[in-house]
Amino acid sequence: xxxxxxxxxxxxxxxxxxxxxxxxxxxxxxxxxxxxxxxxxxxxxxxxxxxxxxxxxxxxxxxxxxxxxxxxxxxxxxxxxxxxxxxxxxxxxxxxxxxxxxxxxxxxxxxxxxxxxxxxxxxxxxxxxxxxxxxxxxxxxxxxxxxxxxxxxxxxxxxxxxxxxxxxxxxxxxxxxxxxxxxxxxxxxxxxxxxxxxxxxxxxxxxxxxxxxxxxxxxxxxxxxxxxxxxxxxxxxxxxxxxxxxxxxxxxxxxxxxxxxxxxxxxxxxxxxxxxxxxxxxxxxxxxxxxxxxxxxxxxxxxxxxxxxxxxxxxxxxxxxxxxxxxxxxxxxxxxxxxxxxx
Numbered sequence: 323x324x325x326x327x328x329x330x331x332x333x334x335x336x337x338x339x340x341x342x343x344x345x346x347x348x349x350x351x352x353x354x355x356x357x358x359x360x361x362x363x364x365x366x367x368x369x370x371x372x373x374x375x376x377x378x379x380x381x382x383x384x385x386x387x388x389x390x391x392x393x394x395x396x397x398x399x400x401x402x403x404x405x406x407x408x409x410x411x412x413x414x415x416x417x418x419x420x421x422x423x424x425x426x427x428x429x430x431x432x433x434x435x436x437x438x439x440x441x442x443x444x445x446x447x448x449x450x451x452x453x454x455x456x457x458x459x460x461x462x463x464x465x466x467x468x469x470x471x472x473x474x475x476x477x478x479x480x481x482x483x484x485x486x487x488x489x490x491x492x493x494x495x496x497x498x499x500x501x502x503x504x505x506x507x508x509x510x511x512x513x514x515x516x517x518x519x520x521x522x523x524x525x526x527x528x529x530x531x532x533x534x535x536x537x538x539x540x541x542x543x544x545x546x547x548x549x550x551x552x553x554x555x556x557x558x559x560x561x562x563x564x565x566x567x568x569x570x571x572x573x574x575x576x577x578x579x580x581x582x583x584x585x586x587x588x589x590x591x592x593x594x595x596x597x598x599x600x601x602x603x604x605x606x607x608x609x610x611x612x613x614x615x616x617x618x619x620x621x622x623x624x625x626x627x628x629x630x631x632x633x634x635x636x637x638x639x640x641x642x643x644x645x646x647x648x649x650x651x652x653x654x655x656x657x658x659x660x661x662x663x664x665x
Contacts, residue, residue: 335378344372394448395423395633396472398463399455400430404549405576406603406620407455410477413626414453421630423450430463441466451633454479473636475629478521485632486646487625491521491602494618494651495528495571498600502569503536505661507598511541511567513556513577515548522548522573525602529571541567545577553580561589561597568597569659575601575608578615582658598659602651609656616659618651625649 337351344351346365353359354369372378395418402411411427418425426449430436441463451473454464464481467474474484502510510533514526526542533540543559545552556577560567561584572578578601585591585599593599601608604619628647635642655663 335376337378340369340372340376340378343376344368393423393450395425396428396449396452396467397425397455398428398430398452402427402429402455405574406605406622409605409622410455410620410625413622414455414629417626417630421634451475451637453477453629453633454481473633473640475632475636477625477629478519480520483644485636485644487628487632488646488648489521489620489625490648490650491524492528494602494653495525496532497653498571498618499529499532499536499538501661501663502571502598502600503533503538504664505598507569508538509541509565509568510538511543511560511570513553513560513570513572513581514542514544515552515573515577516544516546517548519548525571525573548574549576550580553577553582554584555580557581557584557589561585561591566591566597570597570599572599572601575603575605575615575617577601578617578658579607579613582613582615593658594660598661600659604652604654608654614656614658616656616661617654619654620651621649 338348341348341351344365346369350361350365351369351373353361354366354373397411397414399407399411402408415425415427449472452467453475455477461481464474464476464479464484468483474481476484476486478488480486480488499510512526512529515522530540530542541560541563543556545556553572553576556572557580560570560581570578570581572581578599582593582599585593585597591597599615601615601617602620604617607613608615608617628649632645632647635645655661
């Protein structure tokens with residue numbers, strides 16, 4: 323049985339315990355785990371053997387704090403478990419870990435108490451950078467990061483003097499409106515969201531403006547939230563009217579899925595025979611047999627990779643001019659919309 327001071331203790335194995343077992347000094351243990359440090363191969367071998375037996379792991383957090391570099395990267399996001407954001411968070415954490423960072427998630431929440439807790443976590447642990455995801459984290463939190471000298475990368479937001487990764491929401495919404503009109507739909511609708519996040523507002527405004535410019539009528543339904551339940555709420559508003567829309571553009575896929583289920587189940591409408599539906603995001607559920615949603619694809623892996631590159635660029639050159647990367651979403655054609663698309 324191992325001694326309590328060697329392994330199996332209530333705390334982590336310490337460098338001093340490794341030193342005692344190897345018969346070397348505490349500083350020798352530190353040098354053994356520091357690349358390029360001066361130490362004989364014989365001493366390094368003894369340290370590594372002792373560390374392996376005891377299960378010792380270097381305290382990277384303490385090392386980072388001593389070097390004024392924590393390697394922590396904060397991810398600020400509201401409702402990280404919902405829809406496309408969940409897939410983007412997953413992609414970001416994978417890439418950051420591969421890079422050698424320690425990602426930690428800050429759910430900005432919606433109340434003052436949640437915001438205060440988020441700020442304490444973000445700045446109390448001295449993260450080396452912050453990535454703000456699309457959603458609705460308050461501008462005050464973003465400004466506090468800036469005042470503390472943290473590199474900021476914005477995904478799907480617009481903040482002055484920051485690096486950005488954006489999706490071409492405007493172009494996609496214009497395409498959706500044009501395709502509907504070109505295919506003979508004159509009564510259109512958009513299922514938007516009262517949350518008012520920048521990306522969703524941009525999609526809504528571009529679609530409505532273009533559709534009306536092309537001569538179509540546009541009904542607008544605002545969901546209470548940008549989720550499945552919000553889509554059902556939008557369906558009740560749009561399909562409960564005497565004059566129903568022929569085609570609906572939903573500002574995200576979760577809304578589209580809720581709207582489609584309500585259209586079929588509650589209003590006995592056929593998709594796409596009675597109403598065509600187009601979404602935005604291409605979350606995995608969109609390809610399910612029961613939905614087969616035509617949508618605009620945001621690639622979470624590509625967006626995450628671009629965000630990490632922006633972060634690396636800023637860490638190398640803190641004084642570099644702000645940079646914006648804009649990605650075009652791919653139009654994914656499935657069976658939820660009856661569309662003829664010209665080559």
